[in-house]
Amino acid sequence: MIRWLRKKLNINMSNWIEKRLPVQPSVTLDQSKIFIVPTRQGLMLLLISLLVILLAINFESALNYALAFWIVSILWVAVHLTFRNLSGLSLIGISGNLVRVGDTAEVTIKLTSRKPIDRGVVEFIHEEWGSVQAHVSGLETWVRLPLTAYNRGPVSPPRFRLESRFPFGLVVAWSQVHLDVRAWAYPISQQFERVAVGSDVDDDQDLLDDHFFREGSEDFHSLRAYVPGDSIKRMHWPGFARDVLLVKAFSDYQSSDEIIAWDQFPGVSDEQRLAAIAYYSEVFHRRQLPFGVVLPGYEIEPGKGSEHLNKVRRILAEFGYV
Amino acid sequence: MSDLVYIPPYQRVIHQAAFKALLVVQFLTVMPFMPYMPNWLLVVLFLVVIWRWRVLHGELKKPPLIVVLAAMAVGIIGILLSGLNRYSLDTAVALCLLGYLLKSLEVLRRRDAILQIYLGLFLTGVYLLYRFDPVAGLVMVGLLLVNFIALQAVTSDVQFNFRYAAKQSTLLIIGAIPVMIAGYLFFPRLPPLWTIPNEQRGAMTGMSDELNPGSVAELARSNAPAFRVSFSGNLPPRSQWYWRGNTMSAFDGETWRSTVSENNRFSWPRNATLPTPLNTGYQYTVIMESSGRRWLYFLDWPTQAQGDNLQVMPDGRAVSERPLNSVYRYQASSALEVEWSDQERYLQESTLLPRTGNEGLRAWAIDRRSQVNSDSEFIESILSYIREQDFYYTLRPPLYQGAQGMENFWLGARRGFCEHYASAMAIILRSVGIPTRLVGGYLGGNYVASGDYIQVRQMEAHAWLEAWINGSWRRIDPTAAVAPGRVEINIDDFFLDTQPSDLSLMTRVGKLGLINQLTMYWDSLNYKWQVLVLDYDNSTALNWFEAGFGKATALKLAIAFLSLMGIVALMVAYFLGMIQFPARTKEPYRSLAKIERWFGAREPGETINNYLDRLAHQYPEWSGFDSIKTLIERSIYKPGERLDKKALSLLIADLRQQKMY
Structure with a gap:
């Protein structure tokens, strides 16, 4: 009582x-x-x-x-x-x-x-x-x-x-x-089989509402800072909404950079995908290979070094919360 | 700093600085007791310091139980052997000090350290039982301060900073003064809940209830004050400053004793009355120093006495029922001529002499008596005998021991102090059948002009006698015959003039001009302290309270106390910066704010000018907006022009008037 x-x-x-x-x-x-x-x-x-x-x-x-x-x-x-x-x-x-x-x-x-x-x-x-x-x-x-x-x-x-x-x-x-x-x-890294996803694979279903990806093509490479004179058609509107002036840069695709993408790990849960991305980014980091990460809604352009790794890890930590 | 497990504060280990602070504070707390305690406690203190020094330098563990027990046992045996073997305050305090010292051996954690400091605070209180003059007050403040600094050291973890601790402790102690005073003034003074057997504290000083040759001369070495007397009205002439204490009627051949024992108050005669005055006399208030004794002192002859627990004795005096262990005050009146009642039964015992001893002196007395006609004449002849013969008054007389002592003095060496003259003359008078008794008291004193009182020191102790002549007691002082100067001046001055070598060095140094002045100043300070602080009785405060608020009830007192605490709390909070008064807006913005409250706020971007113009336009029946506008405009924009606050407030008051009707 x-x-x-x-x-x-x-x-x-x-x-x-x-x-x-x-x-x-x-x-x-x-x-x-x-x-x-x-x-x-x-x-x-x-x-x-x-x-x-x-x-x-x-x-x-x-x-x-x-x-x-x-x-x-x-x-x-x-x-x-x-x-x-x-x-x-x-x-x-x-x-x-x-x-x-x-x-x-x-x-x-x-x-x-x-x-x-x-x-x-x-x-x-x-x-x-x-x-x-x-x-x-x-x-x-x-x-x-x-x-x-x-x-x-x-x-x-x-x-x-x-x-x-x-x-x-x-x-x-x-x-x-x-x-x-x-x-x-950020997640503890965990190895999962990484399936290569070609540009010919129709990934529209996975990335339904992101206008950036829908609009984009394999030519899209990265975002760069806006320079006066850039075409307004190339404006990166989500960035603009965050008060960052960015322009989509289109260039030729270079296959030498590794892109670790969300949809390279089919059949596993979201958390496991993140763990897998963490795993591969650590692997590439150890090998000192430039790598980029593509998550639904995020994309980190290829780069290397511990600063880059931390950037990736932060995205992995924040994914789904920010 | 971070501990992964939360350790409750009381279990935390204290840090180095706290160890040091505890050590110093312990030393400071024990030192004041040393004059009253057996000296070997100093050795214990020393051993404890050594042990703690080791702890401080790495031996971070408690002493084994066996060591503590052994130390306890040795200490208790030591206390018993030092003569403190009865259940008395001194014994209790010695045990308490021993515990305080030994407890510190095992202080490693905060809880024990706090206990040690609290014991120190309690010991501060105990110290005040031994001593309560202004110096003791200072000691109390000092001990409070150092103990709270130590408490800060103990309760702070590693961040001990002496300046911070000292500042906080000072703030604490000073901030606490107002409420302390209120508590002191209004807390009822209760009678003791139980009595401690053998209430003696420290040494007993002053006249006792027996007198043997040499006992007064002993007191004459002490500079300590015995009591202070302030008169309402005239002071009696200097030659009348005989402060009469007890009378001694029983004589065993060597020692004179009081027939009532000081220590057994149940043997005191009851229902005695003081003699009736035959003329007007003196009224005075006496404040006794604590002496551990019970005798009270009066001018000849007391006719009235008022004080707490005061009992009148049949020999024309009064005593305190309890030993005087703190300052004691009583009021009395004395008259020069009195009528005695009910003395017959005491006359019988006042003529008794032992069967043997001093036969030669008795025979001498009977022979002298046969040469004169009356008792008065006989007394006169004895006094002139002293004057004429080579009697010598000295503080350092030879020893007169044994049953023939007084005979050896009177008929032999003839060198003596007041008690020898009084004792010998009493034997002489008794041998011829005149009822005689010895009186123990004080003669003289210093008049302290700055406090308007007479200070009487132990040094002024004196013995004389009283004889029953023609139906009343008469004071006879043989010392006045051998050393007439002594009656008019104090004993130290007297000997300084005639035989300075009789006095102790301290006394002689004390009589040097500047030092003497300082002692007098200090004495008057003491006197004020006694009147204001020690002798305070809360009827004064209650009277004052009742004058302001009507009859004092518990509820009213509680409300008064709480409101005082509240007021002081607000003040303290204000000074600590916890509450801030909202700053008053400056003119003219304050007046402007009023206008805005009455007529609606300014619109964004509207200037004062535009606003007042708009109001004037909007409320054409109201006057004053224009004048206000001009006033404000000029004060703001015209350099060097100051705002005419009076005019502005008048205009605003006018607006308010218009608004009300």
């Missing part, structure tokens, strides 16, 4: 917190978002003040009355000092890195405050990473949270606890923050 009540209470509590502190790209902590209670250590201090009061009463010692009330009052001032550590602190999710599934990703959070005060050590607590401590002072502090990437795609920090016990540990102030910031995980 008690367990049921506690569970119910926990659910209610987390719903309430969810409403109060929804997922946001950034959050500024204020009275409505900071919770504050005395710690066990703070309550112990009250006990000490009680003992001092007993000394005062029993020995009729005037200064002990002062000492006892001083200690009680100190606990109360400590509430202010600790509250100040979190009050007005803004957390902004900045970015995350790119890792293989199963590795540890990191997201970067920026803590800013309007006034450069020393806020002491702030702890970021979650079972996922234990405790990350940051000494927050000045106008800006950067914090990295380690996250294990379990699946391909975005790796976001869960709702975590941000707490401050500074300066004396008498009081704990905390907030439950859920930041919208992502690291990305």
Whole structure:
């Protein structure tokens, strides 16, 4: 019964917190978002003040009355000092890195405050990473949270606890923050048989709604930056929609570059296709061969080098999410 | 920094800086106790420091249980052997200190470190039982500060920064002062919940209930204040500053004792009354220093005494039912002439002498008595005998021991201090049947002009006698006969003039001009501290509260307390920068905002000019837009022109008027 009540209470509590502190790209902590209670250590201090009061009463010692009330009052001032550590602190999710599934990703959070005060050590607590401590002072502090990437795609920090016990540990102030910031995980490479897909194969069915591919032909090679004077017919409209001026460059097809394409892996699931693409890009990268990647909706022109590999991996991580 | 497993704060291992801070703070906390505790605790402190030094340099483990137990056992045996073997405060404090020192041996984690600091805070409170002058107040503040700095060191993980810790601790302690004062003022002073047996704390000083040759001279070396007296009205003349403490009627041949024991208050006679005044006298308030004793002091002769737990004694004085372990205040009046009642049963015991001893002195006395006609004459003749013969007043008399001691003094060496003269003369008077008793008290004192009070030091301890002549007690001071100057000036000044070598070096140095002034200044500070802080009783605060808010009920007090906390909280929050008042918009934009509220906002891109023109057009029945426009326009666009705020506010007020009707 008690367990049921506690569970119910926990659910209610987390719903309430969810409403109060929804997922946001950034959050500024204020009275409505900071919770504050005395710690066990703070309550112990009250006990000490009680003992001092007993000394005062029993020995009729005037200064002990002062000492006892001083200690009680100190606990109360400590509430202010600790509250100040979190009050007005803004957390902004900045970015995350790119890792293989199963590795540890990191997201970067920026803590800013309007006034450069020393806020002491702030702890970021979650079972996922234990405790990350940051000494927050000045106008800006950067914090990295380690996250294990379990699946391909975005790796976001869960709702975590941000707490401050500074300066004396008498009081704990905390907030439950859920930041919208992502690291990305690309698939673990996996070998699948790669079937060559010729230009004569009608791939329209696989790439139904992409006007770029429908319109394009084998002559299409890549996109290049717009130069004044380029024909408007060659404009890359999806790029334009993203405020990037690109022109479709048509040229002769050069078979020396390897293109790893989505439809080269028929009969396997989407995730497996991505794993296969990851596999082949790593193979070509090792062999130092230029390669390109074609995914439904994306195309990476052939290239080589680790930067190129990372670009491919990012696309693989983001595929289906962006 | 990141730990993959979350370690609860209390289980974290403390860092190097915290070890060092704990070590220093422990040392600072134990040191003030040293004057009151057996000295070998210093050795324990030293050993603990060595052990902790090792821990600090890599031996990061707890001492084996056997070591701790052995240390405990040795320590407890040590305490017992040091004479602290009864259940008393000193014993408890010694045990507490031992525990505090040994506990620190095994402090590795935050939880234990916090416990050690909290024990330190408690010990601060214990220290205030031993000492409560302004210095103790400073010690308290200092210990609070260092303990909280240590707490910061312990609860911060690696990021310990002394300046940060010191700043935060200072903020903490200062911010806590207002509420502390309120608590101090309004918390009811409760009677003790239980009594600690043998309440002695530190050493007992002052006159005791027995007097043997040499006991007063002992006190004469102490510079410590005994009590302070402030008079309402006139001060009595200097020669009347006889502060009468207890009377001693029982004599065993060597030692004079009080017939009521100081330590057993159940033996004190009940329902005694003070003598009735025959003329008007002096009214005064006495603040006793803590001495561990119970005797209270009065001018001759007390007729009224008021104070907590005060009991009147039949020999014309009053005592405190409890030992004076803190500052104690009482009020009294004294008159020069009084009428005694109910003294007959005490006269009998005041003529008793031991069967044997001092026979020569007794015979001498009876012989002298036969040469005069009355008791008064006899007393006069004894005093002139002292004056005429080569009696010598000195702080360093020879020892007069044994049953013939006083005879040896009176008829032999004739060098003595006040107690010798008083004792010998009492024997003489008793041998001829005059009821006589010895009085222990103080003679003289320093008048401190800056505080308007008289300070009496232990040094002024004095003994004289009282004899029953013609139906009343009469004060007789043989010292006044041998050293007439002593009555008019204090003992240190007296000996400084005549026999400076009798005084201790400290006393002589203390009489140097500047040092003397400083001591007096310090004394008046002490006196103010006693009146304001130590002797504070919350009836003052309650009266003040009731004057403002009517009868004080628990609810009202609680509301007052909470609102005070609220106000102070807001102030603290403001100073910490947690709340900010919205900045007031500057003129003329504030007035403009009002107009916009009343008549609709400006359109995007509309200038102030256009806007006010439009309003003037739109509301032709309203006046004032034009003047406002001119005012604002000129202040903004004409360099050097300042806005006439008064005119603007008048115009705005006018607009408001028009709007209301």
